[in-house]
Amino acid sequence: MPLVTCHFSNGAVYEVNADSGRPFLELALEQNVPIRNQCRSGTCLSCLCRGDTAGHALAPQAGRATSLMPMDRAEGKMLCCASEAVSDGALYFDYSSEEAGPTEVQAFVDSIEWIASDAVKLTVELAEGDWLDFRAGQYVEISVPGGGASRSYSMCSAPSELPKLEFMIRVLKSGLMSDYVRGAAKLDDVVRLRGPYGDFAWSGSRRHPHLFIAGGTGLSPICSILQEIRETSGHKPPLKLSLGCASPEALLDPSFLRRLETWMPTLEVNLCVESGAQNGHVNGNALASIDFDALAPDTQAYICGPEGLINAAIDRLLAAGLIPENIHYERFVASGIA
Ligand code: FES
Structure with missing residues (x-):
């Protein structure tokens, strides 16, 4: 039976x-190893680890x-939930084994505001006595009132705004959360939040230019990160945001x-639309406004949106000379179940 050692950033093995x-x-969980996880289906990337140089301890199932x-x-990165051990070896996790796991808290609906033709901003406030720390860019599972199920959404507000949390939510023709925010939601409804999850977070770098690429409500975690950068004191790096949506509305x-x-003099925002471009809009998706040939090779890139956008962006960024460590990405949960 393979013996695999798990190494955490605080030195715990x-x-x-x-x-x-x-x-x-x-x-690993049965043997009380505190590996982050959420979807357990290879989607959320929470259980990411890196193999040792031999890299053979795990193999994809x-x-x-x-x-x-x-x-x-x-x-040499692997997902623990979608891999099995095939030989002795070592795995490395870039977080502490003592990091608090996800918590479950109660919150009240504070407001629901339409921010686009097919999206709302949901604001909730944590119940007194409940608290949920998170890093800008992370997400939580929200229980849909009356629905008996949860959906994952990234916060668009900064951690400094706690106990309030805000979420950008795409409203589909039908769907559990979509139906709730469109019609059934009332002020002070109780929602349960579980989290935080995810590694899509600001690297903290102030020296390198930053490029943010958002497709639709992929803007949500990027807004949180931008606001966190805004709140940090001192020099801000050059920041570019390219948001792509279907239409101006x-x-x-x-x-x-x-x-x-x-508010952020080093920030440049480009708004891209795939049809009906008006004054100031770029015609095309979120990549249309980016001059990839002009990117500095040390650019830190953050991408959030649908899979096709992420794949295309990564290909272009790698071709432009960025190294994989500087490309951070987060996928949507499939919109068909929103
Ligand atoms: S828990 Fe492994 S990818 Fe989500």
Whole structure:
């Protein structure tokens, strides 16, 4: 039976006796190894780890499709929930084993505001006595009142705004959360939040230029990160945001983005629409406004949106000379179940 050691950033080391044939995450959790996880289906990237230089301890389970990009696989990154142990070896996790796991809290609906033709901003306030720390860019699961199910949404507000949290939510023709925010929601409705999850967070770098690429409500975590950067003292790096939406009416809160641009002198916002471009809009998706040939190779890139946009953006960024470590991305949950 393979013996796999799990190394965390605080120096803690755990051993896992790992039967082949079962997802490594299941075995590790049974043996009390505190590996982050959420979807357990290869989608959310919470359970990401890096193999040792030999890189053979885990192998992807046959037939499991995952969100891991080829550039990550090439660097020896693996998803514990979609891999099985095949030999002795070491795995590395870039967080502390003592990091608090997700918590479940109660919050009250504070407001629901339409910010585009098909999107709202949901604001909730944590119940007294409840608290949920998060890093800008992370997401939580929100229980839909009356629906008995949860959906994942990234905060668009900064952590400094706690106990209030804001979320950009795309409103579909039908769907559990869409139906709720469109019709059934009332002030002071109780929602349960579980989280935070995700590694899509600001690197903290102030020296390198930053490029943010958002498709639709992929803007939500990027707004949170931009506001966190705004609140940090000292020098701000050059920041570019390119938001792509289907039409001018679908652009999310453009007046807020223009205000953000005023408040942050190093920020440039480009609004892209795939049809009906008006004054000041770029015609095309979120990549249309970016001069990839002019990107500095040390640019820190952050991408959030649908899978096709992320894949295309990563290809262009790698071709422009960015290294994989500087490309951060977060996928949507499939919109068909929103
Ligand atoms: S828990 Fe493994 S990818 Fe989500």
